[in-house]
Amino acid sequence: MSTARPKRTPPPSGLIIVDKPAGWTSHDVVAKLRGIAGTRKVGHAGTLDPMATGVLVVGVEKATRLLGHLALTQKGYDATIRLGQSTNTDDAEGELVATASAAYVAEEDLRKGVAALTGPIMQVPPQVSAIKVNGERAYKRARAGEEVELMSRPVTVSAFEITDIRRHGDFLDVDASVTCSSGTYIRALARDLGADLGTGGHLTALRRTRVGPYDLSMARTLEELSADCVILPMADAVAAVFPRRDVTAEEASSVAHGGRLPSLGLGDGPIGVFGPDGTLLALVEEHGKITKSLAVFVS
Template sequence: MDSGLVIVDKPADWTSHDVVARMRRIARTRRVGHAGTLDPMATGVLVVGVNRATRLLGHLALTEKGYDATIRLGESTNTDDAEGETTATASAASVTDEALRAGVAALTGTIEQVPPQVSAIKVNGERAYKMARKGEEVALKPRPVTVHAFTVTDVRRHGDLVDVDASVACSSGTYIRALARDLGAALGCGGHLTALRRTRVGPYDLGMARTLDELAADLAVLPMEEAVAAAFPRRDVSEDDARKVAHGGRLPAAGLGPGPVGVFAPDGTLLALVEEQGRAAKPLAVFVS
């Protein structure tokens, strides 16, 4: 089995771990992982790495993501999404389109976001969701995240409830559930997420994604070289520099930015991901030996 990325269209009610387990059977290898967990309720783009490509995943998880979401105003839940129990209700009937636009605008840009109580964040070494399930109040600290775009695409009013469809582009680590919660709180009626579909992780979008059944019939693997060239700046090097990189050596910086850079041999083979620090390009992951 070749190494590369598989762009999966995750089905609803599957955990990201469930997808990895199925992909191990499809690809017939244990070396399978994923970048950026999706909650079971969510669907859409899950980037899966096979064999050597598992070493790319931690770097891909840092890229921008896109989502289509539905937020219900007028109800709050203990998980901030439809999987949880309703904890409060308050009529959203008086929320105007103008107030909604203002609330969305206030949650756009670089913001301080408190993760949901039911999340995988660790508090004193224990996952927050495990503490929450035991009935413990979890004190999670706000974290800076960037919401590049938060665009309302439709508003549907049902008596005391208002359903808001929105598209969101955001940095890694942003919880769309928390955006729903915070929008509802700002509007005084509470809110939670009722639907979520991830449309993009970095350069990999739904147009590239395949369902698990489609992949079982025809396993489409994006080769390592193509995956890296799509996601990161590319640096082609000489035979001498290729030998250095293959042995974990540093190269002079080439001014290609602060993030990972893909380094390629003269024949197009992917050699490594490097990161420029000062005047040197330091290997993050070497893929040849």
């Protein structure tokens, strides 16, 4: 008599929008969700530092192939910046390296400093970051005591709005709401604001409020997901982010086998292609007069 266990049915492909708790790495969240969802095919888009909380977009099964495209979308954050102290990581998890009183900083100067960091800017990533330098992560080199030289890169801070200011002796705590492009380090904004004001600065709290169209209203805690693992269907996830293109049955058959379609002028970037029954077939990109497949989700 066979004692083989029945094969477990994999979960549906889609996205899980997590409200990441403080103290967890993004990898910790993925490991936890592998157990909750019952599959090894789990990944995340857009890493959050352990001290940060908020929206972490996780892909399950075939949706892991969407993550690279979703990671490029605009993001929103609520942050608290402490002026008057600098750390070696530009956040509260690092070691204190310098102090300079922020008691004299006027609100007008603070707002000018924030304005200077709004819009298209060149930003140097933090020393302790996941940027690769000669094939090795910058944070590994920095933690080994090496002085890492990172190149500045263009990012866009669409909004940098002060929501509260609190004075504590020599320190000035600034609450802010930030909307920015992918690749923007909020820690670096805190560092650069402090440098511009001559006080030094670092990030003491960070909560990601949005990744593209996915916001905190959609996010669930790990406890909630343990009780009810809500997975946003992949077709809904794509339709919420990318332009949609519906095709005929004949075109659907071609796309399913990697075939190309004539361009319709739907713009740069990925386009979701859906069959006559609403099934998500693929992500494509327009190149001149034809499309090129980025990912095919049907066999």
